[in-house]
Amino acid sequence: MQSVLAKLSLRRTSALGGHKYQCDTCESTCHVYNSCGDRHCNQCSGSKRYDFAERAGKLLLDEVDYYQVVFTLPSQLSRLALSNRESLADLLFRSAWKSLRKTIRSEQGYDPAAIMVLHTWNQKLVVCHS
Incomplete structure (x- = not known):
């Protein structure tokens, strides 16, 4: 559990690396840091759970x-x-x-x-x- 919490605490920080983007027009820069990718993370895996629930829900039949x-x-x-x-x-x-x-x-x-x-x-x- 401790490693999960440690990983979650590093989410979207420079510790996990990231990417630097620069606007072609104004040349301003923006750092976008990597997600933790942990399955327990709402931000990282929340959409996967939602997608699964959506796909599974389509299999359900009325009156069953x-x-x-x-x-x-x-x-x-x-x-x-x-x-x-x-x-x-x-x-x-x-x-x-x-x-x-x-x-x-x-x-x-x-x-x-x-x-x-x-x-x-x-x-x-x-x-x-x-």
Whole structure:
């Protein structure tokens, strides 16, 4: 969490570099400093979240019930997940989808659809490092 806050505090400052622009007409200059690019930053990732919500919203159909289902890794796997992020995320998505699809097909009798999102914070909004 500390590195995230440190990165956010440097956003749009000379510490992260930037670009110098000069007006061709009046020759005045302007420095535009780089964004932090962190996924937790409202300025840097806010538009990505909005775009995702817009695209996902277009998939929703009127008069269809939607449900949120949460699959959670046990805390005992946190260290393994941190050192094998991509592999474990892929395994989690594939396993969750297989389980969800099998359960819905057998209990409800239809083929489900899903939008899956990896959420890496616990309910207290603390990075899980245990």
